Amino acid sequence: MSTPSTPPTVVEARALSVTLGGQPILREVDLSVRAGEVLALLGANGSGKSTLVRSLLGVVPTSSGSVRLFGEPLGRGVDWSRVGYVPQRMPAGGGMPVTALEVASSGLLSGRRLRPPRGGRRRALAALDAVGVANLAQRRVHELSGGQQQRVLIARALVREPDLLVLDEPTSGIDVPTQETFVRTVARLHDAGTTVVVILHELGPFAPLIDRAVVLRHGRVAHDGAPPRPAPDHADAHHDHTHAHADPEPPTPPALTVEVNP
Amino acid sequence: MSDLLEMLSAPLMQRALLAAVLVGAAAPVVGTFLVQRRMALMGDGIGHVALTGVALGWLVGSWAGLVPQDSLAIPGAVVAAVVGSVVIELVRERGRTSGDLALALMFYGGIAGGVLLIKVAGGTNASLISYLFGSISTVSTTDLWWTVALAALVLGTGVGLRSALFAVSHDEEFARASGLPVRALSILVATIAALTVTIAMRVVGLLLVSALMIVPVAVAQLYARSFSRTMAAASGIGVVVSVVGLTVTYWNDIPPGATIVVLAIGVYAVAAALQPLLRRPVPPHDPHPDLPDDVELSEAGQPGRAA
Numbered sequence: 300m301s302t303p304s305t306p307p308t309v310v311e312a313r314a315l316s317v318t319l320g321g322q323p324i325l326r327e328v329d330l331s332v333r334a335g336e337v338l339a340l341l342g343a344n345g346s347g348k349s350t351l352v353r354s355l356l357g358v359v360p361t362s363s364g365s366v367r368l369f370g371e372p373l374g375r376g377v378d379w380s381r382v383g384y385v386p387q388r389m390p391a392g393g394g395m396p397v398t399a400l401e402v403a404s405s406g407l408l409s410g411r412r413l414r415p416p417r418g419g420r421r422r423a424l425a426a427l428d429a430v431g432v433a434n435l436a437q438r439r440v441h442e443l444s445g446g447q448q449q450r451v452l453i454a455r456a457l458v459r460e461p462d463l464l465v466l467d468e469p470t471s472g473i474d475v476p477t478q479e480t481f482v483r484t485v486a487r488l489h490d491a492g493t494t495v496v497v498i499l500h501e502l503g504p505f506a507p508l509i510d511r512a513v514v515l516r517h518g519r520v521a522h523d524g525a526p527p528r529p530a531p532d533h534a535d536a537h538h539d540h541t542h543a544h545a546d547p548e549p550p551t552p553p554a555l556t557v558e559v560n561p
Numbered sequence: 562m563s564d565l566l567e568m569l570s571a572p573l574m575q576r577a578l579l580a581a582v583l584v585g586a587a588a589p590v591v592g593t594f595l596v597q598r599r600m601a602l603m604g605d606g607i608g609h610v611a612l613t614g615v616a617l618g619w620l621v622g623s624w625a626g627l628v629p630q631d632s633l634a635i636p637g638a639v640v641a642a643v644v645g646s647v648v649i650e651l652v653r654e655r656g657r658t659s660g661d662l663a664l665a666l667m668f669y670g671g672i673a674g675g676v677l678l679i680k681v682a683g684g685t686n687a688s689l690i691s692y693l694f695g696s697i698s699t700v701s702t703t704d705l706w707w708t709v710a711l712a713a714l715v716l717g718t719g720v721g722l723r724s725a726l727f728a729v730s731h732d733e734e735f736a737r738a739s740g741l742p743v744r745a746l747s748i749l750v751a752t753i754a755a756l757t758v759t760i761a762m763r764v765v766g767l768l769l770v771s772a773l774m775i776v777p778v779a780v781a782q783l784y785a786r787s788f789s790r791t792m793a794a795a796s797g798i799g800v801v802v803s804v805v806g807l808t809v810t811y812w813n814d815i816p817p818g819a820t821i822v823v824l825a826i827g828v829y830a831v832a833a834a835l836q837p838l839l840r841r842p843v844p845p846h847d848p849h850p851d852l853p854d855d856v857e858l859s860e861a862g863q864p865g866r867a868a
Binding site for chain 1: 597732785
């Protein structure tokens with residue numbers, strides 16, 4: 300048991316390396332996040348922020364190193380109902396009609412819970428309400444705007460009342476009022492003791508909440524500590540970085556490689 | 562009316578109708594997950610592989626001296642279809658080969674293997690015709706029990722685990738980050754797709770199996786708003802076209818499988834043509850009433866507002 304002065308470690312990565320399509324994306328990353336922290340992951344496009352988060356959650360296989368969530372190695376031992384993940388985008392899917400309520404409800408399943416619990420519908424509606432889209436519950440998600448879809452994805456992560464919330468660029472391509480909603484939501488969760496890991500392109504409206512920042516550069520940790528000051532040409536208050544940008548696709552090996560040996 | 566009673570009292574027709582109802586209900590349930598996973602043609606690939614299984618069952622049956630020779634055809638098809646679908650799923654997961662290339666390999670390998678093996682087993686290509694195009698009129702009591710058991714399994718799994726199967730089909734990455742057994746659930750979808758193919762084989766035939774899985778879903782998603790309603794409506798449409806198609810062939814000498822599929826596609830054509838008329842039009846409205854406008858425009862200066 301830990302004393303109140305040292306809160307337990309929620310996320311612990313040791314010498315984590317990830318290689319995708321033969322290309323090293325993360326090299327020997329050490330990261331630990333303590334309960335109740337709000338950690339910002341910063342770095343240029345392609346620095347490995349999204350890959351780091353996805354490997355911490357077991358979405359991307361690691362090539363070496365170890366990851367522990369709530370003290371348990373990744374896998375069945377982790378209590379996944381305590382983890383809420385918000386990806387950057389809603390997947391396109393096969394064009395089937397899917398309502399916002401159905402997407403939010405899918406967050407009720409985790410680990411070995413393959414069927415929604417009793418009162419699941421009420422909880423999903425409450426989660427949608429918490430991010431201000433309860434009125435869209437019965438709408439098809441693909442008819443919603445980008446900002447509304449993002450809110451639905453946050454509701455899907457919140458519905459299980461997570462102790463660890465992981466957000467991948469929640470403010471990219473999102474209008475300012477929605478960004479402010481997110482910041483308020485995260486602040487409320489933080490006050491309730493939730494640990495938050497958030498990928499950001501720049502601190503922006505999240506700045507007051509951030510306790511600590513980790514900056515990645517070329518797949519390595521370049522900074523771990525107080526939130527850094529932005530690079531000089533990015534310091535201008537009018538420099539707006541909220542444009543949507545897609546993650547770079549992981550490099551795929553060419554279908555056919557021809558080697559010419561003279 | 563007496564004609565209808567006569568049809569319903571014929572034991573052969575009773576078996577055929579029961580098989581049609583079960584297949585019509587089960588196939589679109591699986592199809593809903595396949596469409597969501599962008600694998601609408603998977604049923605077709607499995608169907609081709611199942612043909613090899615039919616021939617293999619025939620071969621084993623003739624070696625063992627079973628009578629009739631094809632008594633192992635359905636078990637053979639079940640085994641081949643399940644193995645084939647799991648292979649497709651694993652190839653897709655590894656991402657080594659694109660999904661459609663993997664399907665293409667199975668399409669042709671399955672048909673060629675079936676034709677070769679049936680010759681080795683002492684049959685002819687004609688022996689395969691009833692499996693390729695269906696022969697509901699030859700449904701035996703044993704076939705019916707197979708159909709009932711497998712359809713119950715498919716419906717029970719598809720409906721009972723629909724939340725988990727939906728989660729994996731809708732957003733695989735989120736499902737992984739939730740600790741859901743993604744691989745096991747994906748293989749489960751592939752397996753129930755394979756079982757559906759083998760039970761639908763007698764009704765519509767292996768070449769048309771996929772149509773009964775996919776076309777009712779295509780109709781339902783035109784009108785339904787949610788995933789669960791699409792699934793329920795598709796299942797209902799599957800039952801209706803199967804029963805109506807079969808009934809038509811009781812009085813007219815036309816092949817039941819093809820009739821059912823043509824009927825389903827006809828329903829799709831009508832539904833698609835009527836969709837613009839029947840779906841409630843959305844009146845012009847502010848999609849974000851809770852958000853203030855970002856720029857102020859004077860009413861008079863707004864382009865497009867001038868009458």
